[in-house]
Amino acid sequence: MKPVIALVGRPNVGKSTLFNRITKSRDAIVADFAGLTRDRHYGDARLGGREFIVVDTGGFEPEKPSGVVAEMAKQTKQAVAEADVVVFVTDLRAGLSAQDHDIARFLRTQQKKVILAVNKAEGMAESPLLAEFHELGIGEPHPLSASHGQGVRSLLETALEDF
Ligand code: GDP
Ligand code: MG
16 A cells, blocks of 8 residues: 555645655646635655645635635545545745644644645745744754755655555
């Protein structure tokens, strides 16, 4: 069985950009605004000789805006349940939000390996702003840039090291 890595996080942190970077496809829809990807999205990926599955989340039915938060929570829970490893994606430039804390609180109750990805870190990998992300109680923050491809391999190596 190939390990399954789920990408979770609030809208606009760069999950779909990271998905595309990892799968090298343009298959997931990347939006310049929050929440365009409508469904969870599965992609085949490999790191060195190792094959794995990556799952993008964050979609919702745009015609049901009142259900966005509930739908996101549902998708996150389903994706986490199916995953071997969860990559929790946050945004260094935007900083932490209440939604990040909510997701972290949920993830801490799960018996899953969770890696904390701090995206949009191009040119900022040494930033003192990174320290704030320890507050989430998810462990060491991994700075990366999904759009520039920096830190992605190292993140995946950590995610896959037990498989
Ligand atoms: P999602 O809602 O979490 O799937 O986020 P998207 O992948 O759709 O990206 C949201 C926005 O963040 C888009 O404008 C992306 O171009 C931008 N973005 C994604 N990754 C990076 C990154 O590493 N650095 C910067 N500066 N912007 C990024
Ligand atoms: Mg998306």
